[in-house]
Structures are given as structure tokens and as C-alpha cells.
Amino acid sequence: MSAEAAGEALGVPPAGEPARRPRRYDPDRRERLVATALDVIAEHGVAGATHRAIAAAADVPLGSTTYHFSSLDELLAAAFTVHAERVAGALEGWMRDVPDQRAALDALARHLADDLLGNERALVLAVELYLAAARRPALRAVTQDWMLRSRRALELHFDPVTARELDALVEGLVLHQFLSTDPMTPEQVRHALFRITR
Amino acid sequence: MSAEAAGEALGVPPAGEPARRPRRYDPDRRERLVATALDVIAEHGVAGATHRAIAAAADVPLGSTTYHFSSLDELLAAAFTVHAERVAGALEGWMRDVPDQRAALDALARHLADDLLGNERALVLAVELYLAAARRPALRAVTQDWMLRSRRALELHFDPVTARELDALVEGLVLHQFLSTDPMTPEQVRHALFRITR
């Protein structure tokens, strides 16, 4: 029995041809690529979010990324859109489920402590988006929409001026948390929120 | 007269050898590279701040950048250090020159309006630094020091808790200005600052 015949019998191609992976049925690969892109950005930054890195993390061949997205920018935009949508939706949820301003502040403080400040991944993604948006018009629209939705959500319980100041304060708290080695405690965050509204 | 002889007479090398630029006397090229690096970062981002881009902007040969800085990271760190030093120094100056808390708030509002919010370049450099610091330990130290100096400067006129909240609010206001198409007016900024301190 020749080596080749043995190889073929096992479905293993001869040594010269390096093995072609069998075709997979993978109907929502596109969505998976978007989700994986977010993972890669969170871990390695936009700078490290290359076609190859994303394809490897999603376990698809390189060509697949350019098949589903006409450019890398388009893939990144899709990813950031998903992220912004998710975070904006969370804040809207909190604000909708709460009866009055007092409860809104409580909810906001809890939301910050639980979903944002403790969540390194969300922090990184937010800052990555901010910076990426500075130079890519397509992403500008994403941040604009996100900011608008956040402010609208806050305006369910606060007047527009307060909502805007609160929004900016939250942004600053998040960013400081991101940068600081000496993060604020949930109580300090609470204190700041209550202080600017009264 | 041969073409070669004519060329040599004019100091122009023969067509085959593409002209070597005469050596320049350029004693503070190193500082100029740092300043130029900041320009390039402001215009094209850290991602666009390559050896070649910086060398071209500073009008020096490529090899000169690797002679003066052992790596690109070292050059970027030097550049960001200069920027942070400059901005921190400005705030310290404002806070030192002012007698009481009321005047400090006024100065802070003016500083924001004049030196930060209207200054796209400073805004971009700050955010670029924040993000770059997230992944480069050497830059973490730069942002840490900057934040610490800012807070110390504010503590000349505010108690530590207020100073910290004020610092975060300023950060948020700056970032929102950076992202928003609908920026806050100086009066709105003033209002927010005064509100969180009372």
C-alpha cells in the first residue's frame, strides 16, 4: 500500500498539497465577524483589528472578511454600531423603568457602577470609538446618534440643561475610571451625580 | 563640453547618481522631531505617526529619526510628555495666579473656553494620548502624572472631593466638545462648573 493511497483513504491529501479545509455551512458568519471584531478591538485596539486578526479570532479564512465587508472600515463601523446600540439601549432601559428623578439618579449610579465602570471591555470600546470617530466620518454618525440617545434618555427625567451636564459628567467619570489607577468608589460616583443635579 | 562636465560644474551629480543632499548643521533636530511628531499625531493620529511621516514633516531623512530615538514608541512618548507638560503647566499657572475659589472657577471657565474647547489640536492630542496610554505602559505614567498635577492644581482652591469631581467634569466637557457637532457655549460650560461646586 503506497503512502498516497493510505492518505487518500483517510481523507488526508498527499504531503505536497497542504490540506484544504472542508467547506462549512455557516449562515450567520457575517454577524459572527462583527461580534468577533468587537472582541479584537477590545483586546488589541483598532490598530490591532486587522483583517487577519479578526479572521483568525473568528476562525474563518482571510478572504471571508473581504467577502462579507467591502472594506475593513465597513467592518469596524458595523462593529461599533452594534456596541453603541447595545450601550444606548441599556441606558434607555434603565431610564424607562424608573418613575421619578430620584429613582433615575439611583438607577444611573447603579448603571455606572455595574455596567460601565467595572467593565473594562466597555470602557475600552467606548474610548476606541471616540478616537476612531475623530477621523472616520462614518463613525462620527455612530457617536452622534449614541450621544443623542443618551441625552434623550436622561431627558425623560431631567431638564435639557441638566441632562446635558449630567451626560458630560458621566463621560468624564467613565474616562477617568479608564485612565486612573486609583478609581473612584461607587459612593464617590453617586456623590458627584447627586451634586450636579442639586 | 560634455553633459557630465556641465553637471559637475553646477554641483549637480550625473543623472545616474540621484543627488545627495548636502549635510546640514542642525543642532536641535531632536527637539524639532518631538515638536513635529505632535503635529503629525494631531493631524493623522498615532496610527498615522510613522517614522516616514514624521521625518518628511520635519524635513529630515528617515534614518535621522531612528538615530535620535531608539524606537518609534520612544519618540511618541517624548512627544506626549511635552504636550502633557505644557497643558498641565497652563492649568497650574491659572490656578496659581488666582486668589480665591470664586476667581478659580472663573479662571477655569476661561481656560476651558479659550485654551481647550476652541483648540481642536489640543483636544485631539489629549484623546490620542488617552487611548495610546491604554496600551503602552510608558504613556500610562504620562497620563497619571498629568491627572495628578491637574488635581493638585485644583486642590489649591477646592477640597479634594470637589477637585476630583471638577476634574472629571472638565474631562467630560472636553470630550463632549470633541465629539459633538453641537458644542456647548462658554456660558453653558460656566454654568456646569459653578453648579457642581455649589
Add this chain to the structure above:
DNA sequence: AGACGATGTGTACGCTTGTCCACGTGATAC
């Protein structure tokens, strides 16, 4: 004055990148 080392200059190398292409293959529409 002469040497020498710091600095200026141009270029080469190996690597990674985004994008494109040629070619299978099987789910789906008729």
C-alpha cells in the same frame, strides 16, 4: 593640526498590511 566621534544621509531587508482573485461546492429556486 590632526584625529575622532557625534551627527547627517541614503538605502536595504524582512515583515505585515488591505485588497483582490481563481477556483471549489453545495443550498436553493425552478
Add this chain to the structure above:
DNA sequence: GTATCACGTGGACAAGCGTACACATCGTCT
């Protein structure tokens, strides 16, 4: 049942990258 085309797969390509290097030149120190 068959044709079609959307999708999967692997590899090629030119461009740009950080870095290293060989060599030129001129302040400076003795």
C-alpha cells in the same frame, strides 16, 4: 433533477512599515 449563484477557501500582490546599516562630514577636543 438540474442550473445557478451565493458563499467558502486559499493564496497572490504591491505598498507601507520599523529597524538596521554603511558611509560621509564636520565640530570638538587634545
